[in-house]
Amino acid sequence: MKNIRIDSRRLDYKTLNERIRAAVTAGRGECASKIVLDGVNGQRFIAAGIESPVRIEINGIPGNDLGAFMNGPEILVRANAQDAVGNTMSGGFIAVDGHVSDAAGYSMRGGSIIIRDNAGYRTGIHMKEYRESVPTVIIGSFARDFLGEYMAGGRIIVFGIGAKKACGNYPGTGMHGGEIYLPSDKLPPRMPEGLKISPAGADVVENAAATFARALGIPRKELPSTKKISFCVIRPASCRPYGSIYAY
16 A cells, blocks of 8 residues: 555546546555645546545645545545535545535435535535435535435535525425534525424534544634534425425
C-alpha cells in the first residue's frame, strides 16, 4: 500500500480516471491507500464506480458526478464541487470543504456526504435506503429549493449556519420515505402538502454535528447544539401521501 500524487492540470477526465483506477487496482503491495489529486479543474466522474477503501484528497474543483456509483472510497474536496456529487453511491464518504451545485446525493443508496457551506437545487432527490444501509447528507448552511424531492429513504440534516432559512421552498416534495432535519426557526415559507413536521430528538442532530466537525476539522463548539437550538424533523404523512391523485 502506498500514497500516490497526481498532477491533474493537463489531464482530461478520461485520462485522470484511468490513472486513479490503475492506482487502486494495482497488484498486491502496489495499490494506493491514498491518492492526492492536484490542480483538478472540472474533470468529471472522479472515483466513479470504485469499491476500494482508498482515501482521495482533491485540491481543486471536481466536475459532475464525483463519486458516482462508488462503494468504499473516502473523498475530501478542498474546494467546491459541481453537480450530482455522490450520484447513486452505495457506500463510502464524501466531504466537500465548500459549496456543491445541484442534485447532490441523487438516488444515493448508502454512505455519507458532508457539505460545509451551501448546496444547490434538488439535493437528495430520489434518496433511498434498505435495511441497515441508510444514506446521509449533512449540509452546514443552506440548501436550495426542492430539498429531498421524491425521497424514499435516508436522512438529510441542514444546520442553517449563517443563513436566514435552512433551505429554499418546497422541501420534501413527493417524499414518501426518509427524514429531513432542519432548525425549527429556519423553515422556508412555502411547504408542500403530504408532510408531517414534529420536534426532532437530539441524537441524530448531535451525531451529525460530530461527524461534520470531524470530517472538516471544525471545532464542535462552532456548530449548532440541540441544547441551544431546537430542530424539527420532516417525514411523509404516509408511505403513499399522493395516492388520492392516482387512478389506482
